[in-house]
Structure formats: structure tokens, C-alpha cells
Amino acid sequence: MASRLYQWIDRRLKLKPLEQTLLDEPIPGGASWNYVFGSATLFLFVLQALTGMFLMVYYVPATDHAYDTVHYIQHEVWGGWFVRGLHHWGASAVMVAIGLHMLQVFFDGAYKRPRELMWIVGVILLAIMLAFGFTGYLLPWDQNAYWATQVGINMVGNVPLVGDFLVKALRGGETLGALTISRFFAIHVAFLPVLIAVGIMLHLFILRRVGPAGPHDETRAKAGSETFYPRQVFMDALVMLGVFGVVAMLAISMEFPLADRADPSDHSFVPVPEWYFLFFYQLLKYAPGAWGPLATWLLPAIFFTGLLLLPFLDRNPDRNPSSRRVVLGAGLGFLIVVFSLLSISLRDLYAVPKRDPSVIRGMALVEQFHCKTCHRIHGEGVNVGPDLSFVADRRPDREWHLQHFKNPQSVSPGSFMPKFPLNEKQLNDLTNYILTLKSG
């Protein structure tokens, strides 16, 4: 049925030559798992576009509604958490796919003449993808979105001469607010998609004009070519399924939480950027004093200029890795720096003391027994009894607290603290919490 319909259309539209152009493209050295990264990236991009369109069904880009609409998607619409999860994890996956794609091209020397233009367009596509990540991050309008974007925009302010102007242009005014969210939305869902679609078409157009690079190994390359369809397509499809499976599993198992609604007056919030910006975030911590502002714009500028010019800086025509030790060494060095920074940053983030569940139960007991009607803890409660904000500094002794909770007067004669009916577990939880109340 489908094939008869196809023939019917083919008799009219003469699709055969088109089919040949699209499917019989020769892959030098034959189909290979090495070439799947570009297709994986393209697949993830399509997934982002699709899930993004669906998110737009309910999303409203305004400061007074954005958070509610995302909350609605996440918690009320059937399957909304999954669609949002796919979009969130898809964004991370696309960065990984681009990274692997670039590594493969870099390692195989596929950016060299005559493929310089394809590489340059690819680097521009990477920049567009990062811009997608940055603009999309603000849209949920939660605390993380607001403060991370605040930091990101302020970094742009360090650019000499035009910094202030750029910051205002990005925000749409003096402060991050209604005009910021609407322009970020427009950039995210209209300007960037058009740009990237043109970029991808150009990238693929160049690929078809120049042809795939094939293996760097001369003997393998000369062994003959294979048509793109069906074996390479099959490999690509299998990888797409794997990628989709991973993204879907992540969306299902690790729900991407919505933080509290953005509160511009809450300066205590510490935002964390997306992991693909983390290495840079960490790097900035090492830029001393006056170098800091310079590092925020100069390093990315050097990085992108270097990437764009790579095919012209590395003029060695040989694609074989064994004769490209210096370039590959530089690339490896760069990766080591990036991954070290990323891992330090992740370690620091996860070193933020996670609360022991027992401590959380202890905190709940403080509320349950109304301890704060007599004690003050970090500004909350009444000073009838001692302020407990830093009580563990004065009394670090666990046994003393356990005894004190069982029978206050036994260790603190004359105290008018009542005995509370606490069981062993509760005594333990409460003491664990009390011992966390210390400075530093």
C-alpha cells in the first residue's frame, strides 16, 4: 500500500534522482560507528524543537505567569513533567553529542582542507546551542533561573567599552524583569531556531558538496566506499534509539525540579549554572582580582577565535593522528583542564553539606514541641530561654544534650525548661539537630 502510494507520487514528481542523491551518498571506507555523532546531535536538536513546541502550548513568557505555567506543566498537565524532562535532559544530551561530534572531527582531522567551512559553521552552531541553553534557563522564572541569568548577564558587563550597553540590551532595561523574559523567550523560540536551522542546512550542504572525510587511514579509505543508505542510516537510527532511551530514562528517573518562584529581593540565593557552563564558572574562581573581569570575556573570546581559526592554525595537511602529536596534545590538554575544572566544581557543589535525615527530623521536632516559644534560633522565636543559634559552640557534648532533654534539671539545676515526652529516636534526632547549630 505504502509502496504503491510512493510509486504513484514518484510517477508524477520523479523522486528517483532525489532519492539517489540523498541515500546513495558514498561513505569513504564504508559505514562506521565513528560517524554517528552528527546524526545523534541532529536527532537531539529535533527532539528539542519538538518538545519545545509542546512546552509552548502552555508556557506564558511573562514575569507574573511564567512560573505558574511551568508549575502547571510540571505538576498538573498529564505527561507535562515528562515533556519538560525530555527538554531539560535533551539540552544536556545535545551538549554531550556536540562534544563527542567535535572530538571525533578533531581527532580524525576532518576539519582540514577542504572542510574548513564545515568546521567553522559547526563552531557557530555550537555557539548558537550555548545561546539556546542560556536563554532557555531563564524561562521557568524560578530562583535558579533568575539568579543564574543575573550572573550570566553581569559577566557580559565585563566586556570593555560596550559591556554596559550589552547588559542593558540583553535585559531590555536597567533590571532583569518583564522585558528580559519576553526577549529571552523570543530569542529562544524564534530567532535562534531560525538561525540554527539555516546553520544546520549550511553544515549539511557543505557536507554534501565536499563529501564526508572518511577514515584518516589511507588504506582503509582506499578500500572503497559504501552507500549512506541503508547501513549508515541503520547505525544512526540505532544510536538515536539509544540516545532517546537515555534521555527518556533520565526524564523519568530524575525529575527536573522547579525551584521557588523568582524573588528579586532574596539576595541569599546562590545560583548554580548548568553543568556545561560549570567548568567556566569554576575557572572564574581562580582569576585573581583585577584579572577576573578580563577572564570573563577574554577567555571565551580566545576559545571561540581559536576554534574558528583551527583549520588555519593547524596547516599540516596530514590527517593521521600519529603525525599530529602537537595539535592532539593541545586538544588533550584543553580537555584535561576542562574536565578537572568540572570535577572540582561538581565536588564542591556536592560538598555543600547535605542534611542528614535525622537532622531534618530533629528540626521538625523543634516545630512540633514549639521550642521556639522559649528559644530563639537564627532570628526566629522568643528569647525566654537561651538563644540556641550557636548552642553547639558552647556545648559540643552529645551526652550532655541527651541527658538535658531527658531531664533538664539533672544537668542544668534551676532550669525551668519542661521535660518533653521524647522517645529514644526523637532524643537522638533532636540532639543531632542541636549539634548542627554552630558557627562555621
Add this chain to the structure above:
Amino acid sequence: MEDGLSTPVGTRRSFFVKTTVFISSLIGISLAVPLIGYVIAPALQRRNKEWVSLGKADALPIGEPKAMDYTMTEKDGWQESHATKGVWAVKQPNGEVTVFSPICPHLGCGYRWDQQDRLFKCPCHGSVYDIQGTVKAGPAPRPLDTLPSKIENGDLLVQYEEFKSGLPQKVEL
């Protein structure tokens, strides 16, 4: 085929082709089901009706219609709005309370109680109803619409509903 250009043939080829089609369909279906459900689900969801308190039922005079206003929260997707609704409550001698929708079943105007004639009168097209809501005059196709109501702990509770106008029977909107 050009020289040096190879391509799988026979069963090997059809294996690649069929697997590719299978994989694409698998991805397509696993995406289509949640995405379509995501768009359609809110459309199929019935508005959930809440009982709203109009106040103490004791305070109502027996046999005298009383216009009562109350504020209800309407949930429209992600948006919550507060709307003030007015209804007519009539307490019967046996203590039961009938609550009328404030909208004339003829074409949707607001009617009022004429104390002198002891009739509900609609100013738009002259429909007239008695205190039971029965049509006494005018073009109205059906009696006044009653709303679900109950008395709990002395509070008069009502569910707000709207009905299509102009029909001989009550059809909920």
C-alpha cells in the same frame, strides 16, 4: 553502481531497512503518545465543581427571595481567578432552600424580584416567573434554573453551574 561503491543487498539489505523502519516507529510512537496526551488531556478534564458557602441558612427569611453574592475561585488552566456570582435563594416554609441561577433561561439576561407583584421579572424580553420559578408569562422556554444546593452545619452550600439559554430543557454548559 559506480566503481568502488558498494551497498548491502538481499536479505542483509532488507534487515537494515526493516530495522531502521522499526526503530523510527518505536521512537515516533514513544514520543507521540505522551505528546498528544499532553495536549489533549486538559481539554478532556471536566471542570471540577466546588461547593461554595453562601452563608447561614437560618438568616434567610421564609418565602422571600434573597439575592446573594459570593466569591468563588475559578481555575482556568494555570490561572486562578476570583469571580463574584449572584444567585437567588428562596427558603421554603419547610426549611428547604431553593437556589436559582441568576440568568434568565430565555436569552441570558439578569432578572429581578418584583416585591409588589411577588414575581420574578426579566426586563429584557418580559419573561415572568413565580416564586417557584414556574413561567407565568413571556417567551421563556422553561422554568428558572435551579442550582444544586444543600445545607451543612447550618451553612447554605451551592454549586455554580450555567445552562444553555433558549432551550425547553436544562442543558449544562
